Amino acid sequence: MFAPRLALIAATAFAPTVWGTTYIVTTELLPPGRPLLTALLRALPAGLLLIAVTRTLPRGSWWWRAPVLGALNIGMFFPLLFLSAYRLPGGVAGVLGAVQPLIVAGLTRAVLRETVPIHRVLAGIAAAVGVSLVVLKANAALDTIGVVAGLIAAVGMASGVVLTRAWGKPSGVGDLALTGWQLTAGGLMIAPIALTVEGMPPALDAAAIGGYLWLGLVGTAAAYTLWFRGITRLPAFQVSLLGTLSPLTAALLGWAVLGQSLSPLQLTGFVLALSATVLGQLPSLRRPRTTPSPQPA
16 A cells, blocks of 8 residues: 555655756756746657657546646646746745745645644745755845735646645547647637747757657656646645755756756755655545535525
C-alpha cells in the first residue's frame, strides 16, 4: 500500500521538477523576448499529439469541462505567469506562485468539502517562506499589475487543481487523452494572444528546436500527464505542495549550470522548502473530515 503511493507521489513530483528546467532552457536555448510563443509551442503541439495518439475526443459535459480546465491550468495561467515574471523582478513572481497550496487549501474546503490536515497547511506555509528566502532579492520591487497577474495566475491554477480533483475523469478515458484535451484548449487560447502581442515566430536554430522539443514533449506532454494523473489520485493540497519543487529546481540548476551563487540564507530557505514539501506528503494520522452535503427537502 505504501510503496505504490510513494511511487505515485514520485511520479507526480517529476512534473514540477521538470518545470524547473524551463528558466534555464528559455534563457540559454530559446529566442529572447518570446514568452507567449514558448507557451504556445509547449501547449498546442503537445495537446494535438496526445489527441492523435489516443484518438479520443471529449464527450458530453467534457466539451465544456475540458476547455475550462485548459483555461485555468494552461491558457490563462501561462500568459499571466509570464506577465507577472516580466514585471516583478527579484523572484516576487515565484513567491506569489508559492502561496498556491494555501489557496488550494481554502478551495478544497469550499469545493470538495474536505479539511486539509493541519500538518500539511503548516508545511505549505513553511514551503512558501522557504521559497521566498531562495528567490526573493533585497531590492525586489512591487508592481501592481505584476502582483495582480501573479495572484490571478496562482488562483487560476489552484482552481484548476481543485476542479480536476472534483471532476475526475470520464469513464473509459485515460490520462493521456484528458491531458491532450486541456493542452489543446489552453494552446488555442494562447495562440491569438501570442500572434497579436509577439507577431509571427522567428527562424529557429537547432538549439531552439531542441529546447522547444524538451519543453513540449518532456516538460508538457509527459509532465502534465503525470501531474493530472496525480491530482485525480492524491489529495489536491498534497499535489499542489509538490509545485514547490519547480523554483527549487530552477535555483539548483542556476547554481550548478550557470554558476549563480547561493547565499547561506538561500541555502537555509532551500532546505526549509524541501523539508516542508517532503513532510507535507506524509499521511495524516486522522482521516480528513468531510462536511456532509445538504439533503434535499
